Amino acid sequence: MSIAVERLSPSPSGGRQGWGVVVERSVPMAGAVELVVSQRSAAAAVAPGQFFQLGVSAPHTILRRPYSAAWSDPRGGRIGFIFNVVGAGSAWLAGLHEGDELDLLGPLGRGFDLEGHRPAICVGGGLGIAVFPGVVDALIARGRSVTVLQGARTAAQLLPASRFAGAEVHVATDDGSAGHHGSVVTLFSTPLTGEGEGIDILTCGPTPMLMALIDATRRHEIPLSAIQVALETPMGCGIGTCLGCAAPAAAGGYFLTCQDGPCVRADQIDWNLMTDGFHG
Amino acid sequence: MSIAVERLSPSPSGGRQGWGVVVERSVPMAGAVELVVSQRSAAAAVAPGQFFQLGVSAPHTILRRPYSAAWSDPRGGRIGFIFNVVGAGSAWLAGLHEGDELDLLGPLGRGFDLEGHRPAICVGGGLGIAVFPGVVDALIARGRSVTVLQGARTAAQLLPASRFAGAEVHVATDDGSAGHHGSVVTLFSTPLTGEGEGIDILTCGPTPMLMALIDATRRHEIPLSAIQVALETPMGCGIGTCLGCAAPAAAGGYFLTCQDGPCVRADQIDWNLMTDGFHG
C-alpha cells in the first residue's frame, strides 16, 4: 500500500507564489491560446513537464487551475502556456491581454526524466501536446534523437512542426485532414520503436489515448518502465496538502499527481483503475 | 398599511433585457468612471431618474447591480453611467473596455416628476450626483430654472459644472478645497429657497445627507411633498418580484424602491425608520 507517508520519492513541493505579466498572447493552433508570461525566478526554476497553479478570477470559481509550462526561457525570464477554453477558468485566462498580471504558483511537481541516450518518442493527443515544446527542446539539447507523434481532431488543431525544431514530427487527425487518418497511437508502428537499446516514450493526452498507447507498447514488447506519462487529474492545491489528486498506484493505494507527478513512469500506475479516470 | 397589493401607484415594471456596447469609457471626476453604452431601444425609453440592472461577471457575485442612467441620448441611442468602485461588481464594470458588451435590464422604476413651473433645486452628495446630468437637461428643456448643489469630499471629486449646462451650480467640499467648506446641505440657505410659489427639490445621496436635508427644509418650512428623493436600497431583482428593496412608507408598511421608486416624494417615506437605512 502506498500512502502519503511513503511517496514514490521525496516531495518536490514548494513552488513559490508570485505575479507575472502577460507579454504575448497568440493562437498557436485553432481553438487554443498561448500566453507568454514574464516572471524571471519562475522561468529559471522550470524543469520540462512541471506545472503551475494559475490564479483565475472567473465567476464562481475558487481554485487555481493547473497548467503545464509549454516551455520556458530562463534567460529571457519567460514561460509559455498553451491551452484551450473548456470552462470558466480557461475562458478567464483566454481573456487576458498583454500587460495584464497573472498569479503564478510554481513550478510544481516532477517533470520528465530526460536523462539517457535512447531515442525518445513524444506522443501528444489533443491539448496533451502543450507540454512538449519545452520537453523536445531539452531532449534535443541533450543530444537525443526525438520523434514527435501528434494527434488532433483536424489539421488546424495541430501545433506546427516548427515548434519542435530538431525533431522528426508525424501527425494523425481524426478526420484525415492531415497526416494519418485515425488515432495518434496507430502512428506508433515498428519502424519508430527503435532497435537494440530500445526507446523512451514520453506521453500526455486523454486517458483513452494513454490506454491505447499502453496496449500498443505491450504489443511491441516495450516495457512500461520505458514510458513516462504526464498525468492530468483534478487538483485542489497542487502542493500536496489537499490529497485531492490521488491516482491509483501499481503498488496499491494511491500516489499524489501533484507531488509524485505529474510525470510518472507508466509502471507506477495501476492502469486497471485508470480506466475510470478523469478524462473519460 | 401599504403592502404589495396597494402600491403607491401602478407598477412601471417590465424593462427589457438586452445587450449594449461600451462606446466610451472616461473618468468624469476623481475616483469615478463613466461608461457610455450604445443601446438604441433602452436609450429611447429612459426617463430621467430611472435605473438599469447591469449584469456583471465578477468573481462570486450573482445579482445584477442597480445604476441610474446618468443621462441618455435617445437620438444617438446612448446611455451614460457614472459610478465609483466600491466592490466586486463595480470593479468589474470599471474594467470594461470600449467595444465590450454590457447586459442591460431596464430602464426600470420611476424617474423624477419633472413637470411644473417652480424653480428646481437638485441636491447631490457623493456619487448621488450621478443621476443629475440627465435630470438637469430635462428640467432645462422644460424651461425651468435649475440650481445644482453638489457636495463631495474634495474638489477633484466634483462633477464639472459644465455637465449641468444652463443651471446655476454651487459646490461644497468636506475639506474646503472647493466652494463651501462643509456639507452640501448647508448650501441650502434662504436665498436659494425661492419665494412665493416655492420650489421643487430633487435629491440623491447618502441617508445622513438626506436626513440633514429634510431637517433643513423643515426649518425653511418647505413641505416634504416638494421634495423628491432618488432612493438607493439593496436590490435583488429590480422588477418587483423579490420584495427585497422594501423601504418604510409614511402610511405604514413598506413600498418597493424598484417599483414605487427609486424616485419617491419625501412625504411618502417614513423618515424615522430610514435612519437605520442602507447607507449608514
Next chain:
Amino acid sequence: MAFMADRPDLTVDLGRGLQLRSPVMVASGTFGYGFDAPQVDRTALGAMVSKGTTLRPREGNAPIRIAETPSGMLNAIGLQNPGVDHVVRVYAPRWATWDLPVIVNVAGDTMDEYVAVARRLSGVTGVAGLELNISCPNVASGLQFGVDPVQAAEVTRAVRAVTELPLIVKLTPNVTDIVAMARAVEDAGADAVSAINTYIGMAIDVRRRRPIISRGSGGLSGPAIKPLALYAVWQVAAELHIPVIGVGGIMTSTDALEFLLAGAAAVQIGTVNYVRPQAAAEIRNGIADYLAEHGLPDIRALPIRSTSVLTHV
C-alpha cells in the same frame, strides 16, 4: 441541435391530474404572483409557484431584507403578501385566463392557518395546486413545522383532509435527516415534494458591526447551495414513491440536468429569475437538446441510480 428541441417529450405528471408541459417551474417568492416579469417567456414554463400566501395580508420584515454572499443571496422577506382573499378575488381570475398552471405556495403560523388558506383556495378556478411551505416557525411550538416529522405530517394530513387540489410539500433542508421528513409527508398524503427551501445563514457588516439582514439571519439561495440541494434530492428521490421537484441554485440547463439525473421529476428555478429573465426558456431548451443528443425519448429516462454511493467519510 435546436431543430430537435421540440421532439423529446418534456411533459411531467405530478399526480392528481397536475400535468406540466415542461419540467421547468418558477420557484415561490421569485416570480411574485406572475404579474411583474413580462420578460419571461411563459411558454417555457411547466408551472408557476406563487409567493408564499397567508391567511391575512402581511407587510413583511423591516429592511434590510436581502444580502449577497459568495455565489448566493440571503433573504428574510417575512412573507410579505396580500393575503389569501386578495389572491382568490384578484389574482386567480386572471390566472384562469392563462395557459399555465399556477400553484399557490401556502404559509402559516399555526396548523389552523394552513388549513384555512388551503380551504379558501380549494375549488377556485385558476388555482392548479398547492405547495405547503413548512419552513415557517410554528407559533405554538416555536420550532419550524418542517424540522419535525411529526408536525410536518400533521400539517400535511390536515391540509390533505380539506382539499382535492394536488398537494406539494416543500421540504426545508435545515434538518439532520431530510429523508425522514420526506417519508413523513409522503405517508401523510402529499402528492409530491419539492426539495429544497433555503438554508439558514447570516452575513455581518463589519464596518457597522451588526448583521446585514435586519432579522439577523436569512435564507440562503443561489448557486452556492446547489451541491447541497442536489444531494438532498438524490437522497430523497431514492426513497420516495411520489415525484420530487428539485430546487436550489439552478442557473443553467446543465444545473437542471444534474437534478433530473439525481432523480427529480421536475425542477424549480428561483434566484436566477432575478438575474436572467431568459433563463427559463434557455433551461427548457437545454434539457430538450440534451435528451435529443443522448437519444432519450423523455425526461423520465434521465434518473441515474448507483448502488455504490455511500455516505461521505
Next chain:
Amino acid sequence: MAFMADRPDLTVDLGRGLQLRSPVMVASGTFGYGFDAPQVDRTALGAMVSKGTTLRPREGNAPIRIAETPSGMLNAIGLQNPGVDHVVRVYAPRWATWDLPVIVNVAGDTMDEYVAVARRLSGVTGVAGLELNISCPNVASGLQFGVDPVQAAEVTRAVRAVTELPLIVKLTPNVTDIVAMARAVEDAGADAVSAINTYIGMAIDVRRRRPIISRGSGGLSGPAIKPLALYAVWQVAAELHIPVIGVGGIMTSTDALEFLLAGAAAVQIGTVNYVRPQAAAEIRNGIADYLAEHGLPDIRALPIRSTSVLTHV
C-alpha cells in the same frame, strides 16, 4: 495603518493552557501535517491543525476525490493518513522544534478508535492539543457520531477521560440543532468547539451521467458555505461558555472578522490555503489593522450580540 498592526493584543486562550499568539489557525485537511506548504508564513498562525488521523494508516478513497462547485469545493478524501504511530514517531518530534502549537485532528470508526488515538497522542512532545472530528460514521450505528448529541457526548467523555491535552470538538453542521450538539460536548468536557466541518453535497457529471466524486457525495467547503457557518457560530457562541472556533469559507480578513464579531474566539482557514498561500498572514494583519482602526485593545472586544435577532421567517 500597517504601522499599528502589532499593537493590538491578538492572543487567544483556548483553555487548559492552550495559548495562541494569533487567532488564525489552519484547518484540518488543508495543511497536511505542516510539511508541504513552505510558502505559508507560520509566524502569522496561532496554531496548526493536522489532517484527520486514525489508529491505523488509511489509503483514502478512490479518485475522483474533489470537485469544484460555485464558490466552493466538494471533497471526499476518505481520511488518507499515515496512522497515529507514524504521527507520533516521525512528525511530533519535528513539531516539537517549531514555534507553533500543533493540534492533531482525531478520527475513527468506533468509540474505541478515538480513545486509542487520543491516548497514543497524550503526553507526546510536539502535540499541543486534540481536535475530535466527530463527522465520521460510527461503524456500530451507521450514523455519524456528530449528528446525535448522546453519541457525541459519549465520545467526548471517553476521550476526555484518557487525556489531559486541550480538547476541541469539531461540530458537523449537518444537523437540525447544532446548539444541542454543542451543549452536549461542552457538558461532556470539551475545552472548546470548532464550528463547522463541511456540509454534505454532491455534483453530477451530466456528460457521463454519474456523480463526479467517486463516493457519490462529498463535503462542501469554501466561500459558498460562509453564511451558513457564520450563522452556526452565531448561534453556538450565544449558548456556550467555552470558546468557539469559527471555520467555513474564510478567504479574507473581513470574512474572519465576521466570525469574530459573531462570537468566535478564533478562526480556522481551510480551502483558502489551497488558493492563496499568503492568506494566513493577510488575515492576521487585517484583523490587527481593524482593531487598531476601531480603537479596540484586543479581539475579545469584538463579539457583538443583539437581542433583536430572531429566527428566519
